[in-house]
Amino acid sequence: MLKLIDRLPLTGLVVFAAIVALAPFVPEPHLIEKLRMLSQGHLTKPIDIFDLFWHSWPFAIVGLKLWRIRRTGKY
Numbered sequence: 001m002l003k004l005i006d007r008l009p010l011t012g013l014v015v016f017a018a019i020v021a022l023a024p025f026v027p028e029p030h031l032i033e034k035l036r037m038l039s040q041g042h043l044t045k046p047i048d049i050f051d052l053f054w055h056s057w058p059f060a061i062v063g064l065k066l067w068r069i070r071r072t073g074k075y
């Protein structure tokens with residue numbers, strides 16, 4: 001799996017993560033809404049927890065890609 005991460009372009013991952021994090025753009029991005037709900041203690045419904053996971057997982061992939069770049073020295 002790490003070899004797959006190594007082959008993915010960083011720029012494409014960052015763009016994808018930003019689009020998924022900000023979708024839907026109107027009236028408020030889901031990730032911002034879910035993080036606000038989490039900080040206020042209102043994130044209790046399973047669909048909201050799934051939404052938080054769904055809109056934030058691309059950032060985990062970007063973080064893993066950055067870690068691999070730093071560890072292997074290969075961009």
